[in-house]
Amino acid sequence: MKVFGIAGYSGSGKTTLIERVLPQLAARGVRAAVIKHTHHDFDIDRPGKDSWRARAAGAAAVLLASDHRTAVLTEHRNTPPVLDDLLAALPPCDLVLVEGYKREAIPKLEVHRAETGKPWLFPEDRQILAVASDAEPPNGFPRIDIDAIPSLTDFILNHALSRPTA
Incomplete structure (x- = not known):
């Protein structure tokens, strides 16, 4: 499994870039996954449903399964998840794009x-190797046009960090 980070401020286009890169990866035979970190609380469950009731009653985790997808709802109870634990929980894949976790020591594209x-984030983060932008960064820092999706895909594949699998 390889890992590569996508960093940037809210509204910069991180999710849109990932959305545009994923079909390119699939076309190249790369099985990709995405981990998206958010600072906002969220819940994909609905109050009153069986899974919600189990979590409200104290279950540490609930796995929802249908014929089309599964979702594991894990309660962290004030202990934020560690990226390595999240990576270990993913099904087998070739590449994981990580949106967020900007303090992790993984190669990143801003x-x-x-x-x-x-x-700019790159002056303060040595893990940022280049920027995907519509503007030239200062000091000649490496830039790939934000709309050059095949080039961005190549860059990600060439710089993703291999992680040991469990």
Whole structure:
């Protein structure tokens, strides 16, 4: 399994870039997964449903299964998940794109749009190897046009970090 991070401020286009890269990866025979970290609380379960009731009653985890997909709802109870644990929980795949977990020591691509008015992340993060942007970064830092999806896909594949599998 290889891992590669996509970093950037909210609204920069991280999810859109991942959405555009995934079909390119699939066309190249790469089985890809995505881990998306959010700072907001979320729940894909609905109050009153059996799975919600089990979690509310204290279950540490509930696995939902249908003929089409499965989802594991794990209660962390004020202990944020560690990226390595999340990677270990994924089914077999070739590449994991990690959106968020910006402090992790994994190779990253910064997504930056000039219109957001946000500062660049790369000067403070040595794990950022290049930027996908519609603007030129300062000091000649490596840039790939944000719309050059085949080039971005090549970059990700060439720089993803191999991780041992369990």
